[in-house]
Amino acid sequence: MVKHLLLPYLVPSPRLFHLHSLRAFRPISSTIKMTAGVEHYTFGPYKIHKSEVFYTTLLSYAMVNLRPLLPGHILFFWASIIREVKRFVDLTADETSDLWLTAQKVGRELEDYHKASSLTFAIQDGPQAGQTVPHVHIHIVPRRSGDFENNDEIYDAMDEKEKELKQKLDLDKERKDKTLEEMSREAEEYRKLF
Template sequence: MSSIEQYAFGPFKIDPRQVFYSTPLSYALVNLRPLLPGNVLVCPRRDAVRFGDLTADETRDLWLTAQTVGTQLESYHKASSLAFAIQDGPQAGQTVPHVHIHIVPRKAASSEENDGNKDVKEKQKLDLDIQMKNRTMEEMAQEADEYRSLLSKI
């Protein structure tokens, strides 16, 4: 048996270089297409399609992992808030059939962006379009290394 851990995200094999934190029941990985800097995913190790499919232990571990990861990333990204989101089923927007929590560090908008001189909504749309492109494995591995180092200190 291989000594390298294997991770699956629904039908996708996850390169272990993307994973930066794990417990016996959950793991956290960097996002292929982050919405904003620090947008990561926390998943159960077991292949579970819907939130209701998780055991009580898996649910507890998933949320405790999200809390640990989120707290560290909020500080690392100098954010002031965190968004935690689960899309539970296709009609809720779930695009990968594997339970996962999106964690997104959030900051207050700068006064420059909201000073009336720019169309903020158009700028946000353009930023989102730019950021939603697939990243390379090298980019994701570098980010995961940074987060792995951050979380190894707790």
């Protein structure tokens, strides 16, 4: 069961949430289960099995990574269940706030869980910035000293990873795909953090 965040703020946009019968500035006092009955999520043209998702809010979700760069490397997405958003610049203020505040919370827990000392948050917004999957997402990577010879090499590695995904993950033989079972177990471990 995916755990859901109790949003600690008021919902300011009734237009965005009309499907949920929420009113402007109405406090959310109970868990909202948008994902009940959902078999998969979408990431651009890709289907993500619900067992790979370990955390959701009203507007975003976190999933384990098929080919992580480092232990704990996850992807954090804008929830396309509400509307399709390809670019970060197209998010509303409320959507941006939910995405980044929740990424901060998830990152904090993953850093602690993986006994890391830092975090890399990375977003590529548009094709010239390296975005190859047209869906707003953030890479969250727990970091340790020496995990890359040159600290900023992680950005080259992420760019390569994005290109691989677009090419159906045919490249980069050093990193192996995890099975759905492995990804489900990892997601279950992360669910316990929340």
